[in-house]
Amino acid sequence: MSVVKEVIEKVRRKDAGQTEFIQAVKEVLETLEPTEKKHPEFVKAKIYERIVEPERMIIFKVPWIDDSGEVQVNRGFRVQFNNAIGPYKGGLRLHPSVNLSIIKFLGFEQIFKNSLTTLPMGGAKGGSDFDPKGKTDNEVMRFCQAFMRELYRHIGPDTDVPAGDIGVGGREIGYMYGYYKKIVNAHEGVLTGKGIEYGGSLIRPEATGYGLVYFVAEMLATRKKDFKGKVVAISGAGNVAQYAVEKVNQLGGKVITLCDSGAAIVDEEGIDNNKCNYIMELKNVKRGRIKEYSSKYKKVQCFEGKSVWDVIKEKGIKVDIALPCATQNEIDKEHAEALVKNGCYCVAEGANMPCNLDAIKVFQSNNVLYGPAKAANAGGVATSGLEMSQNSLRLSWTREEVDKRLLDIMKSIHSSCLEAAETYGNKGDYLAGANIAGFIKVAKAMISYGIV
Numbered sequence: 001m002s003v004v005k006e007v008i009e010k011v012r013r014k015d016a017g018q019t020e021f022i023q024a025v026k027e028v029l030e031t032l033e034p035t036e037k038k039h040p041e042f043v044k045a046k047i048y049e050r051i052v053e054p055e056r057m058i059i060f061k062v063p064w065i066d067d068s069g070e071v072q073v074n075r076g077f078r079v080q081f082n083n084a085i086g087p088y089k090g091g092l093r094l095h096p097s098v099n100l101s102i103i104k105f106l107g108f109e110q111i112f113k114n115s116l117t118t119l120p121m122g123g124a125k126g127g128s129d130f131d132p133k134g135k136t137d138n139e140v141m142r143f144c145q146a147f148m149r150e151l152y153r154h155i156g157p158d159t160d161v162p163a164g165d166i167g168v169g170g171r172e173i174g175y176m177y178g179y180y181k182k183i184v185n186a187h188e189g190v191l192t193g194k195g196i197e198y199g200g201s202l203i204r205p206e207a208t209g210y211g212l213v214y215f216v217a218e219m220l221a222t223r224k225k226d227f228k229g230k231v232v233a234i235s236g237a238g239n240v241a242q243y244a245v246e247k248v249n250q251l252g253g254k255v256i257t258l259c260d261s262g263a264a265i266v267d268e269e270g271i272d273n274n275k276c277n278y279i280m281e282l283k284n285v286k287r288g289r290i291k292e293y294s295s296k297y298k299k300v301q302c303f304e305g306k307s308v309w310d311v312i313k314e315k316g317i318k319v320d321i322a323l324p325c326a327t328q329n330e331i332d333k334e335h336a337e338a339l340v341k342n343g344c345y346c347v348a349e350g351a352n353m354p355c356n357l358d359a360i361k362v363f364q365s366n367n368v369l370y371g372p373a374k375a376a377n378a379g380g381v382a383t384s385g386l387e388m389s390q391n392s393l394r395l396s397w398t399r400e401e402v403d404k405r406l407l408d409i410m411k412s413i414h415s416s417c418l419e420a421a422e423t424y425g426n427k428g429d430y431l432a433g434a435n436i437a438g439f440i441k442v443a444k445a446m447i448s449y450g451i452v
């Protein structure tokens with residue numbers, strides 16, 4: 001049995017029940033098999049065993065008081081997975097589904113994603129099972145302060161720099177940073193995704209969505225295609241989805257779907273930038289539901305309780321490109337088969353692990369261009385890295401400058417994936433390429449340190 005297979009089995013036994021984490025380990029390690037032969041030094045130093053074990057996992061109590069004066073208790077997490085190439089870096093997720101398995105899977109994937117960006121950032125992830133939906137601003141503030149009351153002692157600009165993720169946008173980062181600054185008495189680059197007035201970077205809110213679309217443009221170019229006139233399905237209606245819509249529109253494509261956890265909408269006329277602005281206001285300011293879009297605009301179909309991928313499967317909607325931007329495991333084998341049947345030839349992941357392993361196999365065996373999350377959505381963390389650089393330099397770059405760096409980074413990630421895939425015998429396989437390119441750099445750094 002190969003070393004990576006043994007490690008997968010070990011993780012299955014040791015972390016039994018952590019389904020998402022086991023899924024992520026399997027997805028990454030299986031593609032790393034060709035590196036074993038080329039790098040016996042990795043096997044000897046037990047890099048494969050060591051890389052699946054987090055450096056540190058912090059689980060803590062988050063007590064806070066709601067508006068009616070009642071005490072609430074949530075569970076907080078920070079998994080500091082690997083800091084071989086830079087300070088720990090990765091988002092914070094606030095969602096009722098958050099548990100150790102989900103945070104470990106996200107932290108593990110983050111190691112390779114951050115390495116791919118070419119910037120010096122290690123991998124981490126954190127969050128809580130707190131549900132911001134339906135909470136007042138004051139409740140969100142009190143929760144964020146209670147969360148930071150413990151987290152602050154584990155993070156720092158050279159130690160661990162968290163950012164946003166599901167349920168953590170500008171508002172939450174503001175509350176967390178304000179509280180950190182107060183108790184530590186330092187104005188320093190400890191969180192990214194900050195407001196522009198207090199150390200944030202231009203383009204950071206747009207970065208994951210824009211970066212995703214830049215990456216897809218590179219993928220399409222390998223088949224002499226571009227976005228012009230293409231029909232695009234996007235899921236989610238949050239940060240990543242919103243800016244993906246905006247950039248697809250700029251490049252001449254037509255986005256016809258979005259969803260949230262309550263409903264999916266299909267707008268065959270296309271979600272143009274005016275409609276996208278309405279969604280930003282609806283979601284980011286009014287904190288409303290996507291079904292309200294179908295009351296506002298005519299000829300829009302709304303499917304309550306369904307995802308975008310359910311609707312495409314059931315209604316046989318034709319799309320050229322699919323960009324899942326909501327959450328993990330939203331596309332299964334049947335969804336993938338329906339996409340292929342409906343003419344889809346390019347799928348790129350804005351969300352983390354939105355396609356399960358069977359779905360990925362369907363795409364790869366049908367010659368669909370498949371862009372894995374750790375490459376396709378790395379624009380967000382890359383721009384967080386640029387925010388860290390600006391904080392350290394105490395400078396602010398212009399919008400154009402940050403956007404240009406983002407574009408260059410996405411192009412470089414795209415070519416690293418293709419190069420690594422070819423070098424290790426998997427030509428054109430972005431999944432293997434992304435995993436291998438991200439892994440090699442981290443593994444070499446780990447070797448340099450000896451056994452620590």
Ligand code: NDP
Pocket residue numbers: 164165166167168169208235236237238239240241259260261262307325326327328350351352377378380381
């Ligand atoms: P947001 O919280 O801004 O938006 C998430 C969207 O997805 C919401 O519309 C939400 O709907 C929807 N959603 C969440 N869970 C489900 C579900 N189970 N079924 C259907 N819809 C769902 O998060 P982001 O846009 O920031 O993140 C989306 C994905 O992108 C995540 O996987 C995240 O890890 C990944 N990502 C984000 C980055 C970033 O910079 N923000 C960077 C890299 C990856 P509802 O409002 O009903 O909950």
